[in-house]
Amino acid sequence: MLKNHPLLLQLKKKFQNKIVTVKKIVKKNIQKFNFFNIEKNKKCQVSSTSIENLLSEGNNITSINIKSNKKVIMPLKLVKTSLKEFVGRIQKKNKKIFIIPEYFFLKESIICECTNDLKNKIQSNDWVLAKLLRYKFKKNKFFVAYIIKIIASKKNPLARWLITLAKYNLDDSAPKVKNYNFIVDSKYNRLDLTKLDFITIDNAFTKDIDDAVYITKNFKNEFVLTIAIADPTSYIPYQSELDTIAKNRGFTNYLPGFNVPMLPKELSENLCSLKPGMCRPALVCMVNISNQGNIIEDSIQFNLAWIKSKEKLIYENVSNWLENIGTWKPQSNVIANQIFLLQSLYKVRRQWRKKHTLIYKEKLEYKFNFSKNGEVIKITGVHRRIAHRIIEESMIIANMCAAGILTKKIGFGIYNVHIGYDILNAAQIICILKRYNILVNIKDICNLTSVIKLNKKLNILNNNYLNNRIRKFQAYSEFSITPKPHFGLGVKYYATWTSPIRKYGDMINHRLLKSIITNTSHLSLKRDVVIKISNCKRKNRMAERDISDWLYISYFKKNVNINDIFKGEIIDIFKAGMRICLINNGANAFVPFYLLNFICSKLVYHKNDGIIYEHNKPLYRVSDIIKVSIIDVKEHEKKIIACPFF
Structure with a gap:
């Protein structure tokens, strides 16, 4: 009757014109239950009947219906979802297996399929890795998942660590390479520096010792610092199976109470570790530093060498001795003299960096103390003491030297870069500083020398509120294959090579420095290497954050x-x-x-x-x-x- 009435057809057409079909990434907004993000800073309300269809981030074809000037999305078709593999806890009911996802937006039990072998092994409350076979959408009334593997049993005290590593697709143990003969590469001629009085300073339980230092003074009364770094690339050929493993891991993963090495322990804790009394291959940097703290650029030399550490010292013992605390003292005058010279070098370099670069106020570092069962019994805040600072200063010198040589000789490497302040926020930075009578322009914010001067003014003001506001606009540090400034340290170039046992980027820089030393062809670098290393670092940080959050919650619950x-x-x-x-x-x-x-x-x-x-x-x-x-x-x-x- 009224079906084909002209006025009704006109009204329907007008209504349909307000429905737009789009393909968007729809992401749940944690703060509001029925609001989802479809673009940056744009949110849409989801119809109550569609909430369950958008539990996770996914690429959906949706209709956006405008009601009373509000955008309401109606899912039409799921193109893909970011939730493919996930971690969850097992429940067994009536001979059926269900998984409860460890996922904020998905709280319902999901029915599971698995092999007969896994079905017999799995127990209730075990943790597993699963993948979605069927997504709950439209005609599909429930999710279906397939169990890939068991992560941890319910009784495993390390379950939370293993769950978190699996969540971010990170390794949970040291690499194991079958039938691998670790033989040092003999093609290089190495200097014999085994008679020099190298020392190492580390934590008491450190096994992967990757740096040793030796210091003396020359006839000009300049400091002559020799930094010896463990040389794992002498055992690992480029693009070998083990090199690929290290590349995929990117870093040794240091989690609270649990570490996952980048390299096999036979290398990291034995053959490459600079243990006292053991002859080890090393990459060595020799550099002179004036009594005013200047690095004498013409003195910088990199060499391949054999070294032998004379003693492993402990941070706490060395700090106590220098601060006249306790009864520990060095075993010989030779070792004592090394410590005193290193302390003197630290003091002059610290003053030089205060004048010419940036040094930020140190913050407390927090340490979890665990029981034998893996429970947090205490959380302590600690300041880095003098021994830590001595070694840190030596490593900063070494990395500045490496960055200079790489830039001068070949023009690329793995650089640590920091662009300073985010230029997109320049107007806000300028406005905030103006309130405190600090006048800057956009060029000042982008210039390293100007930023150093700006930070010195901020240090004089010593205004915590202002420092917080300005710090909010700082960019994050990055990796780059081309040399760029590091505004965070206030240096022109910075490239780390002092932790090759723990960082794949440092292994790359080792290979580049070796090609410079031996005057041979060097490997080529592409941006995908930097992207891969950055992704590894990001995932490691997220895992560390998740573990720390969980440990804090557990500690507060009980204590x-x-x-x-x-x-x-x-x-x-x-x-x-x-x-x-x-x-x-x-x-x-x-x-x-x-x-x-x-x-x-x-x-x-x-x-x-x-x-x-x-x-x-x-x-x-x-x-x-x-x-x-x-x-x-x-x-x-x-x-x-x-x-x-x-």
Whole structure:
């Protein structure tokens, strides 16, 4: 009757014109249950009937329906999903196997398929790696997964570490290469430096010792520093099976309480480790430094050598001795003289770097102390002491020398670069600094010399709030195959080569330096190497963050009482509330905005300023130190909830 009425057909056509079909990446917005991100800074509401169809990030063909000026998305077709393989915990019910995903947006049990062999081995609460066979979408009423492998049994004390490594597709043990003969490459002529009094300074339990130092003074009263670095590339041919393994791993993965080596332990902890009294192949840098702390560029020499460390020293012992604490002392005057000379070099280089480069205020480093069962029993904040700083300064010298040689001789390598401030935020940086009578322009922000001068002005002001605001606009450090400045250190070029046992990028630089030393053809580098190393570093950091978050939650659950009081620094302010770093243990706590409103009325937050105002007066600012009480520990969300304490 009314079906073909002209007015009704016109109305239908008008309605359909407001429905747009698009192909978009749809990503769940954690803060709002039924809002999803479809583009940067653009959100859409999801119809209530479609929520379950968009549990994870996925490429979907969707219709965007405009209702009352609000965009509402209706999934039409799933093109692909980012959730392919995932980690989960097993449940057995009525002879069927289900998996509960370790995934924030997917909380329902998923029915599983697996081989008969795995079916017999798997127990309830074991952890497994699985892949999705069928996605819950449209006619498919439920998910179906296939179990790939068992990650850890429910009783394994390292289960959380293994789960996290599997989540990011990272290795969980040292490489094992069958029938591999570790024979040092004999084609190089090496200097015999075994009679020099090299020493190593490391942690008490370090086995992969990769650097040794020897220092003396010449007739000009200049420091003559010799840095010897372990040489794993003398055992690992380029593009060999083991080289490919190291390339794929990128780094030794240092997690709290659990390390995964990049190289086989036979190399990293034995043949390459610079153990005392053992003759080892090394790549050596010799450099003179003036009494004013200047590196004498013409003196820099790189050589291949044999070295023999005279003694392994411990950071804590050396620091105690230099600070007149305890009873430990070096075994001989020769070793004592090495320590004193290294300390003298550290002092002059520190002063030189304060004047010519950048040195940022050191922060506390937090250490988890574990029981035999792998539980955190204590979290301590520690400052790096004098022995750490001595070795760090020597390694900075070595890396600056390597960067200079690589740039001068071949023009490329694996460089650590930092572009300083993000140029996209230049206007905001200039505006913030102007409030403190510091006048800069865009060129100043992009120029290394100008940035060094700027940071010296900021150091004189010693304003924690201003430093926090400016630091927020800093870019992240990167890797590059072409030489670029490192604004974070305030140096023209910087290329690390001092940890080849632990970093594949350092192994590449070793091979390039060897080609310079021997005047032979060098390997070519492509950008994909840098991308691969960067991705490895990113995944390692995410795994470390996840483990740290879990350890903090576990520790607070067992050892911290509700209403316990802590001091914390406000590190971020946003719409939902404030993020606080607890000073005595390094844990991040969250103060929801509704708790602040409960205490104080008429609060207004300014994200760009990092300030919460009450009646137009600043109440809280980033960098403020405040007291908070712990009111809840949310294990599933990995959140410690706190409230300001008055």
